[in-house]
Amino acid sequence: MSESKILANDPRPPYVQIADDIRASIAAGTLKTGDRIRSARLLSEAYGVAPMTIWQALRVLKAEGLLVSWKGRGVFVGEPAADVSEAEEGDLIERLDDVLAQLRSLEQRVTAIEAARK
Template sequence: MTLVQDERPPYVQVADTLRAEIASGEHQPGAKLPSVKKLAERFGIADMTVQSGLRVLREEGLIVSSAGRGTFVRSDVDLSAIGAGAAPAEDDVRVQLAHLTSQVGQLAARIEELERRVIAPSVPD
């Protein structure tokens, strides 16, 4: 299954698809989700895009990740509450804002590293 071409960013489509699968019971509370690599293959996108989608679900409190073990649906997730709350348009804005905030942080770190390399005094030969 590859993602359809729509106006939403691919990572939002991944988050929406997995959220719907969790809500429908396809992924039960406590269940392990497929690996990032398998999800990337399934959706036909890059691993980093899948990771961005998973980050959205982590921020929503639907999933947890454990280094070396994988990503799991929270065992205490309330399936009836998924999709409740803010209107979809507001949810999309929040997701996009979280993504942009992450990207700005990554860019700031890259700029800081570049400045450190350029501005740092050169070592004489």
Template sequence: MQVDSDDPRPPYVQVADGLRRAIQSGELAAGTKLPSGRELANQWGVALMTLQKAVDLLRSEGLVYSQQGRGVFVAATDDQPRQLNVRALQEGLDDLRRRLEAVEQRLDTADKRRK
């Protein structure tokens, strides 16, 4: 996967088109986490900002979504089960629950020290 310098399309469009084809062919299935931005930029031979612009384009098309601190994932399409998105949401909620419990424990500990 490399950008073609003879292609008249901007590099970010070439990257987005390549990733879109992989998503539509099922090579990148719904719920799949994309490699990191740096990894994809290296694979495609583009700058990180170019890769981010390509991902932003795919996000605007609803083909991928981001989860803060977790990465970018392939979204389910109409012909793919939405269960994968539900699973991703559940994992996000579980992570938030664990983080909230840790914060509550720290607050309880701090409160006990003050008494």
């Protein structure tokens, strides 16, 4: 993270600038999987913004799966997402369809058993 001041002439909101900066640090390897992100207070001082602006940036990165938080422990760089090929995606969808069919079958059996008990 370059932790530079937010650029006033940048059309992006400050929290987006911060999220982009942290995202770039992760992509560059400056921040690695498992690294702890500094506290919102320290980051807000470094970037020259309010802690709420930092939290907005962190929420964006958490939603993207780049960061994870653990209550009482902090915010950490998450595991990188696995790339899935189209063939693998097709296989996964097919397997999920099979599981769904089995669940429906089980649901019908349970419904029949419950009806027989009444």
